[in-house]
Amino acid sequence: MGHLGNELGAIFARGFEAAGLDPRLGDVRRSDKPDMADFQCNGALAGAKAAKRNPREIATQIAEAVTGQGPIASVEIAGPGFLNIRVTDDALARTAAAIRTDTNMAGASKVADPQTLILDFGGANVAKPMHVGHLRTAVIGDTLQRVLRFLGDQVTSDIHMGDWGLQMGHLITELEDEQPGLPYFDAAKTGPFPRQSPVTIDDLSRLYPQASAKAKDDPERNKRSQQAVAEMQAGRAGYRALLQHFVDVSIKALKIDYGFLGVSFDLWLGEKDAEPFIPDMVADIKARGLAKEDDGAWIIPVEREGDTKDYPPFMLLNSRGASMYHTSDLATILDRVQTYSPDRMLYVVDQRQALHFEQVFRAAEIVGYISEDRLEHLGFGTVNGTDGKPFKTRAGGTLKLGDLTNMALDEANKKIEEGGRLSADIGPDERARIGQLVARAALRFADLQNTRTTNYVFDLDRFTSFEGKTGPYLLYQAVRIKSLLRKAADEGNVAGDIRIESDAERALVLTLDGFSLALQQTRDKRMPHILCEHVYNLAQSFAAFYGAHKIASEDDADLRASRIALCQAVANQLNIGLDLIGIEAPERM
Template sequence: MSRALHFHHMTPADLATTVRQVTVDVLRERDLDTTAVPEAVTVERPRNPEHGDYATNVALQVAKKVGMNPRELAQLLADVLANHPAIDTAEIAGPGFINLRLASDAQGQLVATILEAGEQFGHSELYDGQVINLEFVSANPTGPIHLGGTRWAAVGDSLGRVLEASGAKVTREYYFNDHGGQIDRFARSLVAAAKGEPTPEDGYGGGYIYDIAQVIVDKHPEALEGDAATVQETFRAEGVELMFAQIKRSLHEFGVDFDVYFHENSLFESGAVDKAVQTLKDNGNLYEAEGAWWLRSTDFGDDKDRVVIKSDGDAAYIAGDIAYVADKFDRGHTLAIYMLGADHHGYIARLRAAAQALGYDANAVEVLIGQMVNLVRDGEAVKMSKRAGTVITLEDLVEAIGVDGARYSLVRSSVDSSLDIDLDLWQKQSSDNPVYYVQYGHARLCSIDRKAAEAGVSVEGADLSLLTHEKEGDLIRTLGEFPAVVKAAAELREPHRIARYAEELASAFHKFYDSCQILPKAAEDPQPIHGARLALAQATRQVLANALGMLGVSAPERM
C-alpha cells in the first residue's frame, strides 16, 4: 500500500479511547472528578445510519456524577471531538448522545491497515502469557461420536482458534475414559456379537459393534477361547483401541486434531489418584464417615459433600476428576476450560470444589455446558443412523452437508441453547444457506481480484479517501468491528459471534457490490476510484478469510 497520503487511523476501539481521553481532559480542565469516566467508553453504530457513523452516551453516563447537565457536557465534548483530525463532525442528539462522523480519509485508513495486517487483522495480545487447557469432545470410546460430541468438536476447535488469535497458548485435550462400567458393557456387547448371541440387556447395539467384533476375531482367531475374564479382557482392550482409532480418524477428517489424548486409566496406574487423595487427607479436606472418605465440597460451594473413596475401598468416579484437575495445573496451565454435555451441570461446582480443595484457584476452572442437537428433514426429526442404529453420528452429518456445512451449522449458535439443523436448508446452494452465503462472498471477492488483474486495475498507490459512498462506509465500518467481535468471542467463550459477524460482513459486501462499480466497464480505462474500491474488496476478502479461518471452515477461491 502506498503511504503517499497521511491517513488518520480509526477503528471503533480507537474511537472509544479518543472519546474517553477527551472526556477526562474536559473534566480535568474544570477541576471535576475524572474517576467518573468509565474504563470502557461505549461507542456504537447508531440504529439509523443518517445519524452518523458512531454514537456515544458518555455524557449521559458521566454528567450526573460530576453535577453537570448531560447536554451541556455533551456540547463541551462535541466541540473538542469535532476538531480531531480523524473526526468530520460531532453533533448532539436527544438527552445528550453525541453522534460522530469520521473523516473519509480516516475510514480509508482502515482499509490500508487491514491490507497491511493481513492474516493478523483481528488478532490481539489479550491473553498473552495465558496457557489454556481446553478439554472438549472426550466422548467415551464405546461408539461413534454422536451429534452432541460433534457440536463440541466444532465449537471447541473454533474456540481454540479464537483464543490463540487472542494471544493464548492452547492445549487441545481429549480425556479418554478407558476406566469403568460403560467400557465393561461395551466389551460384553462385543463378546456377545462375536459369539452370535443377542446384545446384553444393558449393552450397545448398532452395526459398528458387529464390525469391531469381526475385526477382533479375524485378528485373534482364538479370542473366544479361555475363561470368561480373559475373553472379556481381550475384547475390551482390542475393542477400545479400534473404536478410539476410528474416533480419532473421524475427528481428523472433520478438521479437529488434539495435542493431548489423556487416558483416565493412567491416573490410577501412575498413582496420581492416590497422591491427590493423600493431599486432601493431609490438608483436612477429606474426612471419614460411614466407612467412606468424603470431600468437604460444601465448603467450596458444592451442594453436597462427595464420596471419593467408597466404603469397599474402591475409588469413586470423582477421584479421577480430582487427580486430573491437579494434573492439568501441574503441567503449567493457567486456566482449565472443560466443555461438557447437557447432563453434566453437577460438574461445575464439583470440579471447582476439587480445584480449591487441592489449593488451586477456583476461577482457573471453567465449565461450559453444551445443549443437544437434532437433525430435521422435511420438518421431521431424523432418528436413525446407518451404522450406529439409534444415534446420529458425526459421519451422518458430514455425509449430509459436508465438513464445512457441518462445522458452520454447529458453531453459529450459542451452545447453551439446543439446536435443530435443517438438512434441506444446509444442502441448498443458495444465499438462504449461511455457509454458502459467506463462502460465496469470499469466492466472488477472489474472482474480482482475478478480473482486476486482467483489467489492469491495481491497489498500488490507491487514494482511499475516495471511498465516500454510503455502501462503502457501511462496509468499512463493518470491517472495523472485526477486532472487537474476536475479543468478545474470546472473553465470552462464544465463537458463534464470529459466524454471525461473517454473515453480516458478507451482506455488507453484497450490498456494496450491487451499488458500486468496482472495476471499469468493458471499454473504460481504470479510474482512481477503481483502485480504491479494489483495495476495499481485498480488505473484505482478507477479513472474511480470517473469520472463516477462526471457525475452521474453508475459504474457497472458486465456487
C-alpha cells in the first residue's frame, strides 16, 4: 500500500488491537465513494461477529481512538459501521512532494522479501515464425520482469527456445534434398564447417512447412526426419553445426520482432541447452527407482492420494528411447537449479499447457530438484478476433507476429497522419519513430490491460485509437506533461511548495498514492493488468486536473509553482509506470 494507505493501515491496526480485536481488521483501502471519503475501513463490521459486539459500537470506539493521528483529518461512521476517512490537505501535499523527488521509485517501495527468480517466457521456435500467441508471452513476461526487478527481485529471464524437436529433423532433411552437396551431410566429416550459414531466415520459414507438409502424408519422409533427429541427438557433427546455424539465423530474426515490442531476455537458451544433462539425469532417475517402464516407455507416475482428477504420467523416455518435451523441461529445471539456485521459477506459457506443467512440477519434486510450490505456471488466454474465435488471417491461416506488428505500425501511422496534428517541423525520421512508439504502446497496452488468464478480443482499430483506454492515449498524456513542463521551464516558471486545494488535485494525489499498492499486487498476483489500470487512472486523473486548472498560465505565482511541482510528480510516476509496461513516450507528437 502507498504512503498514506500504509500509515492509515498501521494506525487502524493499532486501534483495533487496543480495542482487543484482531489488528488485521484495520485494513484500510481507497474509498469507493470518493464524494464521502478518501479511504475506508470496514473492519468494525467484520469484527463484530467474532467479538459478539455491535459493529457501530466498535466503529465508534475505533474512530475515537484514531482521530487526529497521522494524516487523518476526520473519521466518520456511516451505515452499519463503515469508517470513512478523510486525510488532510497537508498530508496529500507531502505525499505528492515525496513522489516528485523520488526519481527512483516514484512513491513505490522495494519488497521486504526479494527473491531470486528465473522467468521463462518467449518460447519462440527455431525456423517457425512467431505468431500472435507469442505476443502474449512476450509482453506479459517482459512486463513482469521489469516490475519484479523494479521491486527488488533478482530476475534472470530465459527465452527457452524450441530448438530440439522433430522440426530440426525436418529442416535438416529438407535442406539435404535441396542442397545435397553441402559438407554438413557428410556423415564422416567432423569439421570444421563453414562459418557462413547455408540458409537465411526466409529459407528456414520455407523449408519447415515444406517438409512438414510432405511428412504428413508420407510416413517414410517423416521417418527420415526422426532419424536425423536421433543422429543429431547422438552428436553427429554436421547436424550439430547446422543446428547452430539454424539457431543463430533464427535468433537474429527474432530480435527484430522482440526489439519492436521492447522485449528483452538475459538468456537465449533453449531445449538443446538442456540436452547435455539428459543422459545422466535419466540414468540417475532410473537408478534411484523413481521411473518405471510402461508400454515400452519410461515414465514417472505423478498421481497422488486425494487427487480429484487423472494425472497422466510424466514421460521420461518414449518407447523409442528418445527424450521428450517433459524430459527437456525437467533437465532445464535441473540446470537452472544448479546454476542459479533460484527461490522460484516462473513460466509464462499458454494456459492450455497447465496440465503439462503440473506433471513437470510434480516430477521435479519427486526427483528432488525443487519443491513443487516453488514452480509457478503463469498461464494466459488466447488472442481472439472480433468474431470471438482465435485470431487468424483473412485466408484462415495463423497470423505471424511480424505481420501483426506491421499492421499495427500501418494503423498507427495512418492515425497520426489523418489527425494532421503533428507539427510540420517534425521530419520523416522523427515521424517514423513516433509511429513505432505508438504502435508498440498500442500493442503492449492492449494485451496487458486484459486479465492474464482470460482470452481477449483483438481489435486493432480500437487499440490504436488515441481515444479511450489505449496505449496511444497514455502516450498523449505523457507527451502533454512533457511539453507543458518543457514550456514552463523555458518561460522561467519553477516548481514550488505543493498545495492541495481542489477536488481534482486531491483525486490526483490519491491516485498517485496508489502506485505502490498496484505494483505490490501486480507482483503478488503476477498480473500486469493491475499496473495498467493504475497507469491509466493516473493519466486520466491528470487529464481531469489539466482540464480543471490553469497551470503554467495561472496568475497566482505560488499556485503556479505548486501546480508545476504536482505535474512533475505525475510526470515522474507516469514515466516510470509506462516504462514498467514497456511503453516509451516520444518528446512530442
